[in-house]
Structures are given as C-alpha cells and as structure tokens.
Amino acid sequence: xxxxxxxxxxxxxxxxxxxxxxxxxxxxxxxxxxxxxxxxxxxxxxxxxxxxxxxxxxxxxxxxxxxxxxxxxxxxxxxxxxxxxxxxxxxxxxxxxxxxxxxxxxxxxxxxxxxxxxxxxxxxxxxxxxxxxxxxxxxxxxxxxxxxxxxxxxxxxxxxxxxxxxxxxxxxxxxxxxxxxxxxxxxxxxxxxxxxxxxxxxxxxxxxxxxxxxxxxxxxxxxxxxxxxxxxxxxxxxxxxxxxxxxxxxxxxxxxxxxxxxxxxxxxxxxxxxxxxxxxxxxxxxxxxxxxxxxxxxxxxxxxxxxxxxxxxxxxxxxxxxxxxxxxxxxxxxxxxxxxxxxxxxxxxxxxxxxxxxxxxxxxxxxxxxxxxxxxxxxxxxxxxxxxxxxxxxxxxxxxxxxxxx
Amino acid sequence: xxxxxxxxxxxxxxxxxxxxxxxxxxxxxxxxxxxxxxxxxxxxxxxxxxxxxxxxxxxxxxxxxxxxxxxxxxxxxxxxxxxxxxxxxxxxxxxxxxxxxxxxxxxxxxxxxxxxxxxxxxxxxxxxxxxxxxxxxxxxxxxxxxxxxxxxxxxxxxxxxxxxxxxxxxxxxxxxxxxxxxxxxxxxxxxxxxxxxxxxxxxxxxxxxxxxxxxxxxxxxxxxxxxxxxxxxxxxxxxxxxxxxxxxxxxxxxxxxxxxxxxxxxxxxxxxxxxxxxxxxxxxxxxxxxxxxxxxxxxxxxxxxxxxxxxxxxxxxxxxxxxx
Numbered sequence: 001x002x003x004x005x006x007x008x009x010x011x012x013x014x015x016x017x018x019x020x021x022x023x024x025x026x027x028x029x030x031x032x033x034x035x036x037x038x039x040x041x042x043x044x045x046x047x048x049x050x051x052x053x054x055x056x057x058x059x060x061x062x063x064x065x066x067x068x069x070x071x072x073x074x075x076x077x078x079x080x081x082x083x084x085x086x087x088x089x090x091x092x093x094x095x096x097x098x099x100x101x102x103x104x105x106x107x108x109x110x111x112x113x114x115x116x117x118x119x120x121x122x123x124x125x126x127x128x129x130x131x132x133x134x135x136x137x138x139x140x141x142x143x144x145x146x147x148x149x150x151x152x153x154x155x156x157x158x159x160x161x162x163x164x165x166x167x168x169x170x171x172x173x174x175x176x177x178x179x180x181x182x183x184x185x186x187x188x189x190x191x192x193x194x195x196x197x198x199x200x201x202x203x204x205x206x207x208x209x210x211x212x213x214x215x216x217x218x219x220x221x222x223x224x225x226x227x228x229x230x231x232x233x234x235x236x237x238x239x240x241x242x243x244x245x246x247x248x249x250x251x252x253x254x255x256x257x258x259x260x261x262x263x264x265x266x267x268x269x270x271x272x273x274x275x276x277x278x279x280x281x282x283x284x285x286x287x288x289x290x291x292x293x294x295x296x297x298x299x300x301x302x303x304x305x306x307x308x309x310x311x312x313x314x315x316x317x318x319x320x321x322x323x324x325x326x327x328x329x330x331x332x333x334x335x336x337x338x339x340x341x342x343x344x345x346x347x348x349x350x351x352x353x354x355x356x357x358x359x360x361x362x363x364x365x366x367x368x369x370x371x372x373x374x375x376x377x378x379x380x381x382x383x384x385x386x387x388x389x390x391x392x393x394x395x396x397x398x399x400x401x402x403x404x405x406x
Numbered sequence: 407x408x409x410x411x412x413x414x415x416x417x418x419x420x421x422x423x424x425x426x427x428x429x430x431x432x433x434x435x436x437x438x439x440x441x442x443x444x445x446x447x448x449x450x451x452x453x454x455x456x457x458x459x460x461x462x463x464x465x466x467x468x469x470x471x472x473x474x475x476x477x478x479x480x481x482x483x484x485x486x487x488x489x490x491x492x493x494x495x496x497x498x499x500x501x502x503x504x505x506x507x508x509x510x511x512x513x514x515x516x517x518x519x520x521x522x523x524x525x526x527x528x529x530x531x532x533x534x535x536x537x538x539x540x541x542x543x544x545x546x547x548x549x550x551x552x553x554x555x556x557x558x559x560x561x562x563x564x565x566x567x568x569x570x571x572x573x574x575x576x577x578x579x580x581x582x583x584x585x586x587x588x589x590x591x592x593x594x595x596x597x598x599x600x601x602x603x604x605x606x607x608x609x610x611x612x613x614x615x616x617x618x619x620x621x622x623x624x625x626x627x628x629x630x631x632x633x634x635x636x637x638x639x640x641x642x643x644x645x646x647x648x649x650x651x652x653x654x655x656x657x658x659x660x661x662x663x664x665x666x667x668x669x670x671x672x673x674x675x676x677x678x679x680x681x682x683x684x685x686x687x688x689x690x691x692x693x694x695x696x697x698x699x700x701x702x703x704x705x706x707x708x709x710x711x712x713x714x715x716x717x718x719x720x721x722x723x724x725x726x727x728x729x730x
Contacts, residue, residue, distance in 0.1 A: 053549045184700065209697030214656065220700065221656045222647040223437070223684070226430040227691040228699045234423045247550050251647060254554075258562055258574055258646070259426070284554035284648055285561035 038078040038348045042067065042337055043101040044330075045122065045133075046114030047089035052245065054278065055114050055325065059136050060084060061317035062330030063111050065309065068316070070338050077346040080338070083107070087118045091186065094118035095125055102129035106350045109134065109337045109358050111330055116140035117186030119151070126150050130355040132362050134336055136329035139272065139297055140190040146379040150359055154332045154374060156389070157381055158187075161271055161297030162194025164389030164405040168293070169195075169239055170202045172405075173267045177205045179237035181252075183213035183244025184220070191271045192243030199241075207237065213248040222251055229255035239267035242274065249274040250282025253289055263291030263394075272296040277323045280397050287397070294399060295389045296325075303390055304328055309370065332369035336376075339365045419692035425571030427688045433577040433646065435684020436584030440639035441661035442668065442676035443591055444507070444632025450608035450671045451628045454525055457532035458510045459636060460658020461539035466503030466637020467649035468547060470495035471555040478556030488559040492579055495555065495641040496587075503637025507629040510535050516622070536655075543651040554648035555641070580642045587638055588677045591631060595673055604628055608671065660687075660706075667710050669723020678721060 044063050046056035060082065067080045085101045087094040094113055101110055102125055109132040113119040119138040126133045127150050135143075135153040139161065143151055169175045178199050182192035192208070200206045211228050212220030232240070233256065242249050249270050256262070268291070275294040283289040296303050305313050305328050310321035321327060340361035344354060366375040375383045392399045420427060441463050448456040456462075474483075474495055483491045514535040518527050547553060563575040595601035603624045606614035615621050640649065643657065664683045668675025686709060687702050694701040713721065 049544075049549060184698070207697070209694075210699060212698070212700040214650075221660065221703070222653060223434040223657065223660070223687065224691075224699050224702060226434060226646065227427060227688040227702070230423055230426045230430055230688075231419055231691050234419055234426075247552055247650070250552060254647070258576070260562070260572065278551070281554075282552045282648070285557060287561070 036348070038346050039106060040078050040080055040341065040350060041083050041104055041107040042080055042334060043083050043085050043104065043107050043110040043112070043131075045085040045087055045094065045097050045101060045110050045112035045118070046137075048084050048086040049088055052089040052115070052247075054276075055089065055137065056084070056086070057317065057319065058324040058327045059111065059114055059330040061313055061319060061324060062136065062305070062327035063334045064316055065305075065313055065327075066331045066334035066338065070335075076338070076342055078341060085110070085112075087113060087115075087122070089115040089118055091115075091117035091121040094122040098122035098125035102126060102131050107131065108341060108350055108355060109362075111136060111333045111337070113138060114326070115187060116143060116190065119143050120186055123148050123151060130352050130359060132337065132340070132355070132359045134333040134362065136333045137272075137326040138187075140187050141194065142190065144380040148380070149363070149378070152333075152336070152362055152376045152380040154329045154336065154369070154371065154382065155326070156297035158191040158194050158271070158297065161295055161389045162191050163198045164297075164391070165191075165241065165269060165271060165295045166195050166198035166202065166204075168295070168389075168391050168405045169241065169267065169269060170199055170204055173239065173293075175199075175204060175239040175267055177238040178207075179232065179235070179240045180206055180208045181240060181242045181244075182208070182210045183242070183248050184210045185213055185244060187273055188213065188243035188245070190243070191273075192241065195241045195243070207235075211248075211252060213244055214251065220248070225251045225255035226258070228252075229259040229261065232256060233259035233261040236261070237266075240269070242268070242270040244270070245273040246276045246279040247282045250279050250284075250289070253279075253283045253292065254285075257283075257285065257288035262288065267293070269293040269295070272325070275392065275399065276325050277399060279399075280394065289394045290396060292394045293402075294392045294394065295405070296392075297389050303371070305331065305370070328371050332371050332374050335367070335369060336362060336365050336374050339367060416692040420689060423571065425568045425573070427691070428685070429568075429571070429573050429577040429581075431685035431688030432681065433580045433684070434687060435681035436580045437639045437643045437657065437680075438661045438664045438684050439588060439677040439680025440584050440635045440642075441657065442664035442680045443588065443673055444636045445662050445665040446668070446671055446673055446676035447595075447604065447628050447632045449665070451604060451611070451625050452515065452519075452528070454528045455532070455662065456510070456629075456632075457529065457658075458514065458535040458539060459507075459632065460654030460656075460661070461536050461543075462503045462507045462510065462633050462654070463636040463640045463643075463657060463661075464543060464649060464651065464654035465506045465539065465640070466499035466633075467640030467644045467653065468543065468553070469502035469637065470499040470641030471553050471644050471649050473498045474556035474558055475553075476556075478558070482557040482561075483559050491556070491558045492583070495558070495644075496583060496638040499637035499639075499641035500634035501637065503640060504630045504633040506539070507633025507636070508626060510539075511626060511629040515625075519625075540651055540654065547651060549651060552648040552650045555644045558645060576645050579645070583638065583642055587635055591635060592673055592677075594631065600627060604631075663707070663710055667713055667720055669720030672720070672722045675720055675722030682721075 048056040085097040087097040116138045139158045180196040182189040214220045275296045305321040313321045340358045343361045514531040564572040565575045603619045607624045664679035665676040668679030690702040690705045
C-alpha cells in the first residue's frame with residue numbers, strides 16, 4: 001500500500017512538472033535571483049569571553065536585531081550575517097581579533113571594537129584593510145582624532161560625558177572638593193582626566209588617584225581595594241568620581257563601605273562603564289551602591305532599546321533590553337553600515353574597493369536612528385556629539401534615570 | 407593621571423590610621439598565608455609549584471558563597487547563627503577545595519609522576535589544570551561576575567575600637583581563623599605520624615619509600631591539607647571581596663610570592679611571608695607614587711627581589727629549600 005502510494009505520488013509529481021513547465025522556469029529564475037544576492041558579513045568585535053563578555057553579548061544582540069530586520073525587509077540587494085570576533089575587551093588581544101576580522105571573506109565592516117583600549121590597539125589593522133569600524137560603546141576622546149577615517153561611533157565621547165558629569169557634580173551637587181579615581185584603563189583614565197580637568201576649571205579642588213582594575217586586564221588585585229579604601233576614608237574627600245567599569249567599581253564601593261565611606265554621606269559618581277545593573281550585584285552589601293550617581297553619554301535621550309524592539313531583543317537573546325547597555329547604539333551602528341552598503345552596487349564578493357566605498361558612504365549617512373540622529377563628522381564622532389549625558393542614581397538597588405545633563 | 411595625588415603624605419596617613427591599615431593588612435595577610443602554605447607543602451613533596459592552587463582556592467570560595475547564599479537568602483546572620491555560618495563556610499570551602507586539589511593531583515600530576523615525566527611536563531599540566539578549572543567556573547558562574555556570599559553578619563559590623571580605629575568583624579574573623587588553622591596545620595606537619603611522612607617525602611622521597619612511607623598516600627594527603635587551607639581562605643576572602651572565576655590567579659601570585667619570600671618548602675616561612683606581604687601591601691598604599699595603588703605591587707616585588715638577593719632561600723628557607 002505504501003509502495004503504491006509512493007508510486008502514485010511520483011507519477012503525479014512528474015505529470016505536474018511536465019504540465020507546469022513555464023511556472024517551473026519562473027521558479028528557477030526566482031531562485032537564481034535569490035542566490036544572486038550577495039551575502040555580506042558584518043563583524044562584531046568585543047568581549048565574548050572573559051570578564052566583560054556580557055557587553056559583547058549586549059552589543060551582538062543589537063547587531064543581530066538590526067540585521068534580522070534588514071534581511072526580513074527584502075529592501076536590499078544583499079543578505080547580511082553577523083560574526084563575532086572575540087577580543088575579551090583587551091588591547092593585547094584586539095589586534096589578533098582585528099586581523100581575523102579583516103581576513104574574513106565577505107566581511108564589509110565591523111561594529112566595534114567595544115572597548116576603547118581595544119579600539120585603539122585594533123585601529124591600525126582595520127585602517128590597513130580599509131574596513132570601517134563603527135563602535136557602539138568606545139568613548140575615549142582620543143579615538144576620534146581625525147587621522148583614522150575608518151573609525152566612527154554611535155555614542156557621544158567622554159568629553160561630552162565627562163563635562164556633563166563635572167557639571168552635575170559642581171553645579172547640581174555643589175561639590176567643592178573632589179577625588180577623581182581612575183581604574184588605569186584607556187577608557188577609565190580618559191574619562192577621569194576629562195572630569196578632573198573640567199572640575200578644576202570650575203574652581204573645584206581636585207585630587208587624583210589610580211586603583212588599577214582587576215577585571216579588564218589592568219593588573220590590579222582585589223586585596224588592594226581594602227588598603228586603598230582606608231586611605232580614601234582617612235583623606236575623606238567630599239566627593240569621588242570613578243572612571244572605570246562596574247565589576248571594579250563594585251569592589252571599590254564594597255571596600256569604601258567597610259571603611260565607613262558611604263554614598264549616603266558623600267557624593268560618589270561614575271560613568272557609563274559602571275552604569276549597569278551588574279554594579280549592584282558586584283557590590284556587597286548591595287545597599288552600598290545606593291545613592292551612587294551614574295552617567296551615560298548619548299547622542300539622544302534613548303540609551304536602551306524600548307517597546308517592540310525590546311521585546312524582539314529579549315526573544316532573540318534572552319537578555320532584558322533594560323540591562324543591555326549599548327544594544328541600542330549597536331542597532332544604530334548596524335543600520336549605518338546597512339545604509340552605507342545600500343548605496344553601493346552590492347557586488348557578489350567583497351573587494352577592497354567595496355570596503356573603501358562603505359567607509360566613504362558611512363561618512364555621508366544621515367538618518368534618524370533609535371538613539372538620535374546618526375551622521376558622522378570627519379573625525380568619526382557623531383555630528384551632534386554635543387549631546388547630553390544621562391544621569392541616573394542607584395535607588396534601592398535599581399538604577400533610576402534622573403536627568404539629562406549638558 | 408598626572409594631577410596631584412590625593413593621599414595625605416604617607417607618614418601622616420599611617421599616623422592617622424595606623425590600626426586600620428594594620429587590621430586590613432593582617433586580614434589580607436591571613437588569606438595569603440593560608441594559600442601560601444598549600445604552595446609550600448606541595449613544593450615540599452613534589453619539588454614543583456602547583457600552578458592550579460589558585461583555582462583550588464577559588465573553588466572553595468565559591469562553595470562557601472553558594473552555601474551561605476542558599477542558607478541565608480536575603481536575610482542577615484546574627485549572633486551564634488553568624489558563628490555557625492562562618493564555621494560552615496570554612497568547612498565546606500575547605501572540603502570542596504580538598505576534593506578539587508585531590509582531583510588535580512590524580513589527573514594532572516600522578517600520571518606524569520608514574521611516567522617519570524620531566525618537570526616541564528608537570529608545569530604545563532598544572533597550567534592546563536588551572537585554565538580548565540578557571541574556564542569551567544567562568545562557564546558555570548559567569549566571567550568577571552563577582553558573586554558575594556550571603557550576609558553572614560551585619561555589613562560593615564565593627565567588633566571593637568582600637569586606639570580610635572574601628573576594627574571590623576570581618577578582619578577579626580579572618581585573622582583568628584587563619585591563626586587557628588595555620589597552627590593546626592603546623593602541628594600536623596611537625597607532631598604527627600602523618601606529618602613525619604610528609605617531611606620524610608620532602609627530604610628524600612625514594613629513601614622514605616624504602617622506609618615504608620606510602621608516597622602516593624602522603625602526596626594525596628599533602629594536597630588535601632593544602633587544599634583545605636586554601637578553601638577555608640577562599641571563603642574568608644569572599645566575606646570581603648566576593649568570588650570571581652579569575653580571583654585565584656591574582657591572589658595565587660601573591661600567595662606564591664609569600665611562599666617564596668618565606669622560604670619555599672617551609673610551612674612557617676610561608677605563613678610569615680603571607681603576613682609580611684599583606685602588611686607591606688597595606689602600609690605601602692599611602693606611599694603609592696602619584697596616588698597609583700599599583701605602586702604597592704612594585705614595592706612588594708622589589709622587597710621580594712632584595713630579600714632573595716640577600717637570602718636566596720627566603721626568610722626561613724634552609725639550604726635545600728624543601729623542609730616542610
């Protein structure tokens with residue numbers, strides 16, 4: 001019975017194929033059109049393992065979301081796929097990641113690198129290979145110097161964030177005596193310097209110190225935080241600004257709390273590197289983070305994916321969009337690359353010429369992204385880099401938005 | 407950062423907060439000392455550095471973290487409950503680390519020992535074990551995710567005031583626990599049949615084997631003893647700093663340095679070296695150049711080099727350097 005049924009199916013199919021010769025030809029031509037579409041890779045360089053892998057995952061999710069939307073729209077003459085290039089957020093590993101990315105067949109551009117130090121180290125390799133880097137999160141001022149036309153970013157740099165932070169500390173919190181601490185990373189040191197310089201210019205007595213980070217290859221040791229906190233509590237500055245990342249800032253807050261120096265009696269602030277719910281879980285007791293101010297540089301007012309995009313992001317990544325730092329900026333960075341690609345002839349294979357064209361086109365994009373207007377100045381910074389810094393406060397273990405400063 | 411650093415002048419700082427620096431230094435030193443003993447014991451019986459020992463410490467820390475979190479949830483321990491939790495954390499931390507240390511010995515060392523492999527093979531095997539355990543912990547508990555134990559006692563609880571300085575419960579607990587365990591370990595090594603076996607293997611494994619000492623058993627017990635101390639230290643460490651998958655590497659380097667400084671192979675030397683490094687690290691913070699705390703590491707390792715130049719076998723090290 002089964003055999004006879006199969007024979008019947010085959011006979012019917014063959015008949016149908018013979019009768020439907022013309023439609024079949026049509027199908028063939030459609031199929032060939034589909035396969036004629038070029039497939040490009042958008043690389044994502046960032047930490048996908050190591051202590052800051054969460055940031056890489058956040059960013060990759062934003063890239064995936066934008067790529068899925070572009071592929072599903074059917075608007076483009078190409079199909080896109082993302083690919084991870086892991087640098088662990090480390091400047092010593094990023095050159096290898098960049099070389100792997102630039103050597104990847106059909107890679108047109110990269111979203112990233114995620115970290116400033118890694119971006120600085122990887123830049124020469126992307127420049128040499130004419131691969132555009134659009135970072136969603138690298139905020140060190142020096143990265144967009146104008147000498148590297150391949151580097152762009154969809155986030156305001158630390159001069160915006162640092163100035164806004166200094167403004168907030170001095171003008172809103174009336175700080176007269178400020179200790180600026182750096183985690184000795186390329187990012188943390190850069191941001192701390194901006195805050196220190198701006199606060200000094202506003203007449204504040206600024207002193208500085210470095211507590212090398214433990215979690216981003218800074219060579220620090222956790223046992224250094226206790227003695228350092230003792231020193232800080234003894235000096236008893238009215239306010240502290242910390243340039244660095246959440247795992248290390250959490251350790252510092254824990255040690256400061258043990259030493260009797262708390263955010264409830266002083267002003268303690270940090271930048272976007274610490275602006276993550278991970279700060280709360282990195283602090284013990286978690287209540288020691290309460291009252292801490294956190295900032296995040298942004299082109300516009302939206303720092304996280306919201307609404308339908310947030311729902312889709314969660315479906316895709318199983319990560320809540322409300323904690324996924326830089327996912328919104330990564331979405332915009334990917335859209336910028338897609339917009340630049342759309343203006344090319346979309347050849348089947350990627351050549352140096354296409355990569356150069358993408359870089360050139362990126363400098364011409366101008367669209368309303370989800371974080372604000374995405375248009376790059378010659379140095380790679382956003383044209384509206386004079387934007388704001390979103391200031392939040394940790395209230396009962398939750399990071400609560402307060403005001404846009406700047 | 408290029409600006410005037412914030413610290414008061416070094417001596418002013420120490421004058422103002424001497425007892426606090428002392429307590430913090432002893433607290434760190436206690437942890438280093440307990441881990442350093444593991445390095446030194448293994449060196450004694452095998453003549454090599456167990457580079458996976460930092461990860462043994464990390465595993466004990468995580469065990470204590472999850473135990474206390476499981477018991478306490480969001481509550482805070484009080485009174486005798488706190489004492490019980492600390493003892494339980496030390497016990498479980500020690501137990502888990504002893505098991506991990508035994509596993510490392512069985513998998514990474516014993517097969518090589520049986521094949522009379524060169525020292526370099528042991529070194530690579532140990533580094534491999536270290537990476538394996540650290541990566542496994544990263545996969546299980548998250549990379550760079552610092553996990554704190556349950557609130558065993560009230561956060562920032564001050565036990566007493568010493569010459570105006572607030573001495574925290576956490577420092578007192580760490581120091582007392584370390585002293586008790588180090589004394590017990592010292593007595594085990596010096597005054598028991600078990601310890602005689604360890605010392606015999608340290609001095610001459612082949613001869614001690616001919617004299618009836620079971621080498622395999624002695625080495626396993628050495629790993630258990632060193633592992634248990636590291637695990638207990640792991641739990642005590644988490645009370646202040648939480649635990650993260652790569653903590654074993656950074657703390658392990660300091661503990662290893664302590665063992666070398668004290669005289670590798672010498673149990674009391676390792677304990678002394680640990681305390682010295684903890685105290686030196688704490689008291690040198692006010693003298694950190696340009697307020698950069700990392701200078702304390704430079705000072706510490708400079709002292710290590712100077713000590714080794716004057717006394718190559720370390721502070722208490724003897725000629726052979728293997729005198730556990």
